[in-house]
Amino acid sequence: MSCEEPTTSPTPENNIxxxxxxxxxxxxxxxxxxxxxxxxxxISNFEYDRTDVKKDPxxxxxITSAQMQKIIEWLQHHRYYPKWEQNDIHYSTxxxxxxxxxxxxxIPNNEMFELLNAANYLNIPRLFSTICRxxxxxxxxxxxxxxxxxxxxxxxxxxDVYTGIPIxxxxxxxxxxxxxxxxxxxxxxx
Amino acid sequence: xxxxxxxxxxxxxxxxxxxxxIAESTRSxxxxxxxxxxxxxxxxxxxNKSIAQIGHRLIDFMKGPYNWNDLPTEMKLMCVDQLDVxxxxxxxxxxxxxxxxxxxxxxxxxxxxIKITTEGVSATFTNxxxxxxxxxxxNLFIEFLFKIGKIEELWIDIDKGxxxxxxxxxxxxxxxxxxxGHPTHIDESQQNALNDVIFCLGNLNCKPRKITLDAIGFxxxxxxxxxxxxxxxxxxxxxxxxxxxxNTDCVRKxxxxxxxxxxxxxxxxxxxxxxxxxxxxxxxNYVYEFDVVSQSDHLIRLRTENQKKHVLLEHSSGSEDxxxxxxxxxxxxxxxxMTESExxxxxxxxxxxxxxxxxxxxxxxxxxxDSDW
Numbered sequence: 001m002s003c004e005e006p007t008t009s010p011t012p013e014n015n016i017x018x019x020x021x022x023x024x025x026x027x028x029x030x031x032x033x034x035x036x037x038x039x040x041x042x043i044s045n046f047e048y049d050r051t052d053v054k055k056d057p058x059x060x061x062x063i064t065s066a067q068m069q070k071i072i073e074w075l076q077h078h079r080y081y082p083k084w085e086q087n088d089i090h091y092s093t094x095x096x097x098x099x100x101x102x103x104x105x106x107i108p109n110n111e112m113f114e115l116l117n118a119a120n121y122l123n124i125p126r127l128f129s130t131i132c133r134x135x136x137x138x139x140x141x142x143x144x145x146x147x148x149x150x151x152x153x154x155x156x157x158x159x160d161v162y163t164g165i166p167i168x169x170x171x172x173x174x175x176x177x178x179x180x181x182x183x184x185x186x187x188x189x190x
Numbered sequence: 191x192x193x194x195x196x197x198x199x200x201x202x203x204x205x206x207x208x209x210x211x212i213a214e215s216t217r218s219x220x221x222x223x224x225x226x227x228x229x230x231x232x233x234x235x236x237x238n239k240s241i242a243q244i245g246h247r248l249i250d251f252m253k254g255p256y257n258w259n260d261l262p263t264e265m266k267l268m269c270v271d272q273l274d275v276x277x278x279x280x281x282x283x284x285x286x287x288x289x290x291x292x293x294x295x296x297x298x299x300x301x302x303x304i305k306i307t308t309e310g311v312s313a314t315f316t317n318x319x320x321x322x323x324x325x326x327x328x329n330l331f332i333e334f335l336f337k338i339g340k341i342e343e344l345w346i347d348i349d350k351g352x353x354x355x356x357x358x359x360x361x362x363x364x365x366x367x368x369x370x371g372h373p374t375h376i377d378e379s380q381q382n383a384l385n386d387v388i389f390c391l392g393n394l395n396c397k398p399r400k401i402t403l404d405a406i407g408f409x410x411x412x413x414x415x416x417x418x419x420x421x422x423x424x425x426x427x428x429x430x431x432x433x434x435x436x437n438t439d440c441v442r443k444x445x446x447x448x449x450x451x452x453x454x455x456x457x458x459x460x461x462x463x464x465x466x467x468x469x470x471x472x473x474x475n476y477v478y479e480f481d482v483v484s485q486s487d488h489l490i491r492l493r494t495e496n497q498k499k500h501v502l503l504e505h506s507s508g509s510e511d512x513x514x515x516x517x518x519x520x521x522x523x524x525x526x527x528m529t530e531s532e533x534x535x536x537x538x539x540x541x542x543x544x545x546x547x548x549x550x551x552x553x554x555x556x557x558x559x560d561s562d563w
């Protein structure tokens with residue numbers, strides 16, 4: 001699914017400021033916030049969509065600036081997409097995604113989980129559902145041992161499913177190429 | 191005197207000026223201190239904000255990489271919801287916490303067929319992503335299926351394999367039997383496998399509408415084990431296909447359950463047999479043990495412990511393949527108020543059809559995951 005994006009220039013009246021947990025402020029177009037049920041409800045409750053109402057910055061204590069940046073990227077890409085419907089979930093293990101989505105979510109699992117949490121907090125169903133499907137695509141077709149490696153799961157199941165051979169309890173496994181980069185902010189300078 | 195007055199007035203004027211100056215300086219000092227207080231307040235707010243931000247960043251930094259195990263259960267379930275049976279089984283085997291997680295997410299199955307072969311146990315079912323699937327796995331997979339499945343129909347078949355080696359001169363009789371499709375008896379490993387399946391059946395979390403056991407080739411149908419399984423006890427219909435004459439006691443025991451154990455109205459048990467008549471056998475050998483309301487060539491009505499319920503035994507016969515005559519017996523719990531005209535004796539084909547398993551492919555498109563979203 002792709003949409004043609006008409007060009008509009010954001011005006012100060014149709015923006016709100018959100019503040020991430022690490023204090024960074026982001027100017028957000030009200031049109032973008034429609035995709036987040038949490039923000040949309042907040043804007044509606046405080047009547048921030050009215051031009052004569054003073055808009056205080058919205059603190060998002062659970063979302064870091066890196067995650068916010070990533071989310072804004074998502075919101076901007078899906079700005080002109082039709083409203084997400086629950087029926088839009090199609091069960092299929094073919095797990096095909098838009099190229100843009102594949103590139104966007106080509107991130108390590110830990111970042112993906114953080115983003116999933118953020119999408120859940122802001123209630124962005126399209127992003128939430130897409131991340132779930134991407135996670136499922138990383139699990140599908142893999143053996144229990146491979147899943148343990150991918151998800152960094154510490155096993156307490158004693159024997160292999162097929163062979164009955166005791167499983168080595170090794171938790172040091174980690175995903176290739178992950179854990180180097182993180183959406184968590186860098187430590188503050190002390 | 192006049193000089194004195196002037197001096198006094200000048201003095202008063204000076205005092206007034208002085209007072210004004212003092213008042214003005216006090217006012218400006220007050221204003222300045224109010225400004226200072228405001229500034230201090232603002233600084234305090236900013237400072238608190240900065241402390242909170244630094245705190246957040248420190249917490250984020252210290253909590254380390256976010257793992258699968260750190261995700262809330264509801265979110266993990268959303269991911270599990272996207273997986274098919276096989277992937278769920280693999281995830282189920284990773285750790286005990288993930289096993290509990292996968293157990294929470296149920297899957298609907300119209301029909302599951304468990305086949306017990308000489309090579310092991312296999313399960314056939316419709317899978318929405320892959321169509322009809324047949325998995326040959328350990329009992330653990332069967333246990334898994336029973337745990338996570340909401341199963342409508344469950345078929346347990348023993349793939350006995352016909353002994354059709356005509357070159358075995360020494361076993362002429364068996365070979366001839368094989369030509370006519372007569373089975374040989376199942377081996378010990380299959381009997382053990384069946385026992386394992388029945389054990390797994392005890393852990394079945396759902397209540398299937400129908401449970402069928404194909405008893406062809408059974409040395410002894412483990413009827414007592416089966417009767418003890420709660421899912422069989424609660425199934426709307428359970429049936430034994432191809433019941434061998436050596437297992438005649440099965441019918442009597444199930445009738446005892448229906449009469450004395452208080453089954454729900456509508457609950458039914460059915461039997462099909464090809465070389466003997468279970469209805470006739472019951473009416474000749476066991477009917478005297480029960481309180482008979484009425485009896486005819488094809489119907490027996492029994493009283494139960496509960497005055498509101500009766501048990502009806504119905505006989506029918508027919509030919510499945512147009513070749514061998516099959517005898518059918520249905521036992522069901524009916525309300526004691528039911529009259530003979532309501533027996534539907536002319537509609538026996540409906541319940542006889544229950545013995546035939548429909549194609550897996552026909553239910554493929556109806557298969558849907560148990561999901562609310």
